Amino acid sequence: MEKNVAIVGYKMMNALDLVTSRERLTFDLTxxxxxxxxxxxxxxxxTILDSNDFLDGRTISNVFLDPQAGVYMRxxxxxxxxxxxxxxxxxxRILSGQYQTAMVMALGLTGSQVSxxxxxxxxxxxxxxxxxxxxxxxxxxxxxxxxxLAKYGYSEELLDGVAAQNLGNAALNPxxxxxxxxxxxxxxxxxxxxxxxxRELHCFPPSDGGCAVLLASExxxxxxxxxxxxxxxxGQSIETYFLGERDLFTSTSTTQAAKRAYDLAGVxxxxxxxxxxxxxxxxxxxxxxxxxxxxxxxxxQAAGAYQVGETAIDGKLPINPSGGxxxxxxxSATGLVRLAEAARQLRGExxxxxxxxxxxxxxxxxxxxxxxxxxxxxxGI
Amino acid sequence: MGTLEETFFTPTVPxxxxxxxxxxxxxxxxxxxxxxxxxxxxxxxGCSKVAVPPRMYCGVCNKKMEEIVxxxxxxxxxxxxxxxxxxxxxxxxxxxxxxxxxxxxxxGASSLLLAKVEGVSPAQVKxxxxxxxxxxxxxxxxxxxxxxxxxx
Numbered sequence: 001m002e003k004n005v006a007i008v009g010y011k012m013m014n015a016l017d018l019v020t021s022r023e024r025l026t027f028d029l030t031x032x033x034x035x036x037x038x039x040x041x042x043x044x045x046x047t048i049l050d051s052n053d054f055l056d057g058r059t060i061s062n063v064f065l066d067p068q069a070g071v072y073m074r075x076x077x078x079x080x081x082x083x084x085x086x087x088x089x090x091x092x093r094i095l096s097g098q099y100q101t102a103m104v105m106a107l108g109l110t111g112s113q114v115s116x117x118x119x120x121x122x123x124x125x126x127x128x129x130x131x132x133x134x135x136x137x138x139x140x141x142x143x144x145x146x147x148x149l150a151k152y153g154y155s156e157e158l159l160d161g162v163a164a165q166n167l168g169n170a171a172l173n174p175x176x177x178x179x180x181x182x183x184x185x186x187x188x189x190x191x192x193x194x195x196x197x198x199r200e201l202h203c204f205p206p207s208d209g210g211c212a213v214l215l216a217s218e219x220x221x222x223x224x225x226x227x228x229x230x231x232x233x234x235g236q237s238i239e240t241y242f243l244g245e246r247d248l249f250t251s252t253s254t255t256q257a258a259k260r261a262y263d264l265a266g267v268x269x270x271x272x273x274x275x276x277x278x279x280x281x282x283x284x285x286x287x288x289x290x291x292x293x294x295x296x297x298x299x300x301q302a303a304g305a306y307q308v309g310e311t312a313i314d315g316k317l318p319i320n321p322s323g324g325x326x327x328x329x330x331x332s333a334t335g336l337v338r339l340a341e342a343a344r345q346l347r348g349e350x351x352x353x354x355x356x357x358x359x360x361x362x363x364x365x366x367x368x369x370x371x372x373x374x375x376x377x378x379x380g381i
Numbered sequence: 382m383g384t385l386e387e388t389f390f391t392p393t394v395p396x397x398x399x400x401x402x403x404x405x406x407x408x409x410x411x412x413x414x415x416x417x418x419x420x421x422x423x424x425x426x427g428c429s430k431v432a433v434p435p436r437m438y439c440g441v442c443n444k445k446m447e448e449i450v451x452x453x454x455x456x457x458x459x460x461x462x463x464x465x466x467x468x469x470x471x472x473x474x475x476x477x478x479x480x481x482x483x484x485x486x487x488x489g490a491s492s493l494l495l496a497k498v499e500g501v502s503p504a505q506v507k508x509x510x511x512x513x514x515x516x517x518x519x520x521x522x523x524x525x526x527x528x529x530x531x532x533x
Contacts, residue, residue, distance in 0.1 A: 019389065020389070021389055024387070057394060057396065114471070115470075115471025115472065116471075117468055117471045117472075117473070118470070118471040121468070121470070121471060126400065126402050127402050127404045127408050128408060128434055128524075129495075131524045132495070132524050133469070134482055134495050134496070134497065135495060136468040137468075138466070138468055138473075139462055139464060139468075139482055142462035142464075143460055143461075143462050143482070143484060143495075146460055146461065146462055147460050150460070150508060192465065193463070193465040194464075194465060194466050194473070195462040195463065195464050195465065195466070195482075196462055196463040196464075196465070196503075197462075198462075240440050242432070242436075242492060243484070243493070243495070244433075244484060244492040244493035244494060244495065245432070245440075245491070245492045245493075248460070
C-alpha cells in the first residue's frame with residue numbers, strides 16, 4: 001500500500017454470557033483501550049462502530065452509544081457487516097489523509113440477548129427460502145460441509161480433528177468464550193448431530209463478545225506504541241446468495257479477496273510467506289475450506305495436513321492458534337477479534353497460544369450464509 | 382448511598398410486524414406453475430443458464446432474465462444433509478425423526494433446488510440418486526404444493 005497504517009492497540013472480551021449491556025460493553029472496550037494507550041477520546045479522529053441492527057433490536061443502533069464510545073460531537077459512522085469490513089473502512093479513512101487515528105469497535109451479544117441463528121434466518125430470501133422453511137444457517141453449513149468432504153473424499157474424522165484442535169487452542173486462551181479443558185476428538189465425535197455431517201461441537205457456540213482496535217497513520221503510530229502491527233494489504237469480495245449456484249466445496253470470493261490483499265502486500269507465495277492465519281471459520285469444515293481458498297493449504301491435502309499437526313500452534317503454518325470462532329462467535333465482532341488475535345500474536349503477547357514464528361499473518365472475516373461475503377487483511381511487523 | 386453496584390434489568394422485548402414485500406412477478410409465475418404441477422425456471426439471454434426457482438437477474442451477465450422455461454420434474458440428487466434438529470425463530474429443538482434435505486439438479490436446470498427427499502432412508506441416501514417431484518394431491522399454487530422428491 002502507498003501509505004502505512006498500523007494497529008496500535010486492541011481490547012477484546014468474549015464469554016458465553018458477559019453479564020453486560022451493549023452500553024457497558026462498549027464503554028469497557030473503548031474506555032479500556034484508551035486507558036491502556038494512555039489517551040483520551042479526543043485523540044481518536046474518527047470511529048467506526050460495527051454491530052447488527054437486527055440483532056441489536058433497534059435500527060441505527062449506534063445512536064445511543066456516543067457517551068460510551070467517546071464519540072460525542074465527534075466523527076463517527078457505522079458498519080453492519082462483519083468487523084473486518086469496518087477495519088477496511090477505517091483504514092481507508094486514514095489513507096485519505098484526513099485522519100491520523102481511527103478506532104473500530106464491534107460487538108455481538110448473541111449469547112445472552114438474542115439467538116445467533118436469527119442472523120442468517122432473517123437474511124434468507126423472504127419470498128422463497130423463508131416461506132419454504134428448509135434453509136437455515138445450520139442446514140446451509142451442513143450442505144457446504146458435505147460438498148467439501150465429498151469433493152476431496154474426506155471423512156467426517158477431518159471435522160472432528162479440526163474442531164478438537166480449535167477447541168484445544170480455545171481452552172488455552174483467556175479471551176475465548178467456550179473453553180473445554182481436555183477436549184478430545186472422541187468428545188467432539190460424541191456430540192450430537194445437528195445436520196449431518198455437522199455435530200454440535202463442529203459449530204460455533206452462541207456467545208457474547210466485542211473488540212475495539214485503534215488504527216493510526218505511520219507518524220502517529222510511532223507516538224502511540226513501540227509495537228505497531230502494520231496493515232500490508234486488504235481485499236473484499238461477494239458471491240451469489242443462491243447456494244444452488246455456488247461451488248460450495250470452495251470459497252471463490254475468499255480467493256478473490258485474498259488476491260487483492262496479497263497483491264497489495266506483495267505476497268506471491270502465501271504458503272511460504274505467511275506465518276499463520278486467523279480465519280472466521282464458523283464451522284469445522286470451513287477452516288480447511290477457507291485455508292485452501294486463501295492459498296494456505298493445497299486443495300485436497302487438508303486431511304494429511306491436520307493429521308500431522310501442520311496447522312497446530314507449533315506447526316508449520318498455524319491456523320487459528322487462538323481457537324477461532326469455535327471458541328467464540330460474537331456476530332459482527334468475529335472478524336475484528338481475529339484481527340486482534342493476530343496482532344496479539346505479532347506483538348508476542350499470545351501466552352500459551354503464541355506461535356513460534358510470527359512474521360506475516362492473514363486475517364479473514366465473513367458474512368452471509370456459507371461465507372457469501374469475505375474480507376481478507378494481511379498484517380506484518 | 383455509596384457507589385451504585387451495576388446490575389442488569391432484562392425485560393423481554395418482542396417485535397412483531399408485517400412487511401409487504403413487493404417482489405416482481407417471478408415467484409408469482411413459479412407458484413402459478415405449481416398450480417399446474419409444473420416447475421418453471423428463468424433463462425439468461427447472456428449465458429443461457431437456467432435458474433430454478435426463476436429469478437429476474439443474472440449475476441454473471443448483469444442481465445435481466447426474461448425467458449421463462451419449463452423444467453423437467455426429474456433430476457439428480459447432488460448433495461444432501463440429514464437433519465436431526467429443527468431451527469425456527471432462532472430456537473433449536475430436536476426433530477421428531479431424522480429427515481433428508483437435498484440439493485437437486487433438475488434435468489435442464491443450471492442451479493440446484495433445495496427440497497425434502499423421502500422414500501429413501503437417511504442411512505441409505507447417496508449423492509447421484511435419481512429423484513422425481515411428488516406433488517400434493519390438491520395443488521393450490523402455493524409453496525407447499527411441491528411436497529418432496531422421491532427416488533425414480
